[in-house]
Amino acid sequence: MSKTFSKDDNSVVVIIGSGAGGGTLADELTRQGVDVVILEAGKHHTQEDFENDEWAMFAKISWLDKRISAGGWHHTETYPNLPAWIVKGVGGSTMHWSGLALRFMAHEFKTRSTYGHVPGANVLDWPISYDELAPYYEIAERKMGVAGTKASGLPPMPPNNHYRVIEHGARKIGYKDIVRPVASNTRPHDGRPACQQIGYCMQGCKIGAKWSTLYSEIPRAMKTGHAELRPQSMVLRIEHDKSGKATGVLYADKDGNQHLQKARVVCVAGNSIESPRLLLNSASSLFPNGLANSSGQVGRNYMNHTTAAALTINPGPVYMYRGFDIAAVVSDEVPNNPDRGFLGGYHLEGLALHLPFAAAFMKPGGWGREVSSALEKFDHMSCVWVCGEDLAQEENSITLHPTERDQHGLPIPIVTKTDHTNDAAMRRHGLAQWRKLSEAVGATRVIDMPPYPASHNMGTNRMSEKARDGVVNKWGQTHDIKNLFVSDGSQFTSSGAANPTLTIVALAIRQAEYIAGAMKRREL
Template identity: 40%
Template sequence: MANESQVHYRNDQAVDFVIVGSGSAGGILARELSAKGFDVVVLEQGPFRTAADFTHDEIGVAFNGELLGGSAARASQTFRHDESDIAEPHPFRQPAEYAKTVGGSSVHFTGNYWRFREIDFNERSQLGAISGTNFADWPISYSELEPYYTRVDWEIGVSGTPGPFDAPRSRPYPTPPMPVKSSGALLERGALKLGLHPQPAPVAILSKPHNGRAPCIHCGYCMGFGCEVGAKSSTLATVIPQALASGKCEIRPLSTVYRLEINDAGKIDEVLYFDADGKQRSQKAKAVVLSANGAETPRLLLDSASARHPDGLGNSSGFVGRNLMFNGHSIANGVFAEQLNDYKSIQVTRIIHDFYESDPKRGYYGGGGIDARPLFSATPILFAMAGAPPNVRSWGREYKEALAHNYTRQMTILGNTTSLAQDRNNITLDPTYKDQWGRAALRLTYRDHDDDLAISEFFRQKSLELMDAAGAEQSWSFPVEAQSSGAHLLGTCRMGDDAETSVVDKHHRSHDVKNLFICDGSSFVTSGRGQPTMTIMALAFRAAEHIAAAAKANDI
């Protein structure tokens, strides 16, 4: 439940900032702006949970999607691979996967925290154009963002140690790497046999006490679950309590924003939302920051179309909702002779970044990283549904014996790869389906570029090689196919210097609306290598500095 001691602002009081979303970016922006003395209201569509509210209930979390908004959230999204198809809702899965709760998806993420490298920001200049894509350089460099990566390390809390291929850093990690688990040790064994360079995985999970927070208790319920001890470095556990303590920030949960209103001067002055009872409310604001995620942010802009902005608010470029990127993934599974007990502790303790950069010798774009982990967090029901080898029928005695034997002996090697920005992959408003509030459902159109599929296949083959080199008695994988859902929602309101090909400038201000700022995964220009959350947080620290400076200079 919400902190009742927090400040409460009147709806008709024009606060300095309304922030939409309280996740990886929104939580940081709330802390930074309120700490600088600005009045801040955060509107979050999910409830205000605390660490005591999180459970290991696999049915509730993994199947009923309690943190994702449940069945109502699934019904409010539709998916299609191509514009010629009719988009439909999926009965069991959200095409755009994100948590609806204070702290957003930082509450239920796995916690892999890779920094981008220098190449991630200027690949277009290095590699040239790629046909059929909107491949472009970022308007900022790694060196500009590095101080903010360091702030994420120390203020949010990241455990790790530098690896052989990491980008330069100005300060060491605040806490050491997490203890290696069986999957990490086996990945390291296989990598060294193949002449590769494994390294401890940097994770947003505390290995030691830090900033007054307790370390990990190794319960094994990281991916998809909230952390009941606060060791996972979500904004809920880190910056949101500090924002509330400032006395200048109100977190208003169960508040679903549906429209931004523009005044005669062309600025946003009102944020419309549904409250917990479904009643229409309005919050007056001097400026608005959208940090709702790479699906909900463009949806809100499209829903805020008006005579002044007929194609959607801030969409003179036509780039709102375009260039959706998911990141690619490939999976290889293996069974070993000895018990691994990989269901214990965090997901990932070792990674490989030898194939991080795009290599022209492969004949296609793409790169990424490899990690080792349990399958589906190794939660028992999910493992029983998908853990058996493909040569074992999914019922009967043989099936039960395979599950009983493999559960403690099985691991997964995951490839995490790039995705290319394309017009055909986008967020739009569905003309047929509605959500529980009567809004047009969020429609995703997505089909991976051929290069995305090729690099995922490359990593699938490498993962099988690693599994064999690690000594697996049996290994298998599944064909790489076009994705139909994603938890990494990137690129749909990209930043850039050119107002004709981007939505916000390099300081996250809308090119069209002076008092509108956008900072979340939608700001990305390229996808990175499969782990975007740390970069979202670094961008939020950087954006907060520029937004606060503009506000103090009366330039909003």
């Protein structure tokens, strides 16, 4: 019962992006009777298109439009045009996400109060607290079907080999908080089947057991008769009137033809690189520095988590890729404990790779027996991804290239990132703990890997109490333009140590409630 809206219909909410933020927002708004037009830059893939093949799916669904890695991080050498590993397509990065649905901890919303002034960083408290978001975390866990949570009622994901080997080592070195809240059905739920332990979760779940807006929120929104989805529609700029109110968006269809869709409200959910890029590209005589940028913070404070990874060669076979991609997750290191030599905390996340990606990520640029002898033990490997708090720094940013243009004639984005000293200390600690854990299982070799391109991008349109410190208020509404919202991870004031998807979904549910209410009250 998909609906078609006129491009002159200025009563609709236009949502830019259909991933965790945009897809959820569409579902929640249409549920409340609000009409929405979803503009998605990428194609509309279906599960038919999904293959159990790492490189084939990388080529098929990744956002591969040119971007430039800049700054002091190693990506400038190892991944110069792939600063981030995210998806272009209906469902956005919820196709690719690992499924790990972790909540932030309370202190992670209050980092400035908890850590105090941090030299070289731009740390700020969120304008909301954990307690304010907690009810929305519950709804998100229920919606997404997070296994092992009270909210969903779904049983925990059954342990696979990879889980067991990590859990064993973790317990031996004294870790106790070992968790696995994953948004994949452990029994049929919400019209989707139970997980068959297929693996290749990050290549798009072939059977739809893992939650994705592609096959849950988007079709549900369409069924209400209040939504229209336009794939392959790349938004070029957001238009506004003389008073500074957003009036619509200009976008290019798959043939490059441009259209103007009018709007009552515009919600930007294009991920933390594209969302600020769009606001910057929408500069006008009224807003010469870009929309919603009176603070100068649009595109600033780019965070992608402090990450590291390692492969362990265990004394026996593991076949880590058999079953759900996320194995045991150690949460003991998440609380803030400055005695360790850094602020904030991290998760040790077991995350399976197949042989092709293990070969590509283990030692980029490496060769010889150092590499090949390790890969010969691929079937004995376990793999960790360290996911830790990345402190906001103003200089870490999304900026527009002065000369280079994309296929639509828009400046391409430059992603600048330099580690804070805190990041380096945390990364060292995380890898050392993983080594201990691995040796406790009897590992014969542990290979530290440089961070590979992260899928977690946050902070570039951050929430702030005061308009001068950030881009949006506690509802994700821009401080400068009342009917312009940010609905993705770029709202994050801090990165926390948690994978961002669950928090993006919780924020979108809460934002939808606010937008629908404000529309009814005629405030929007």
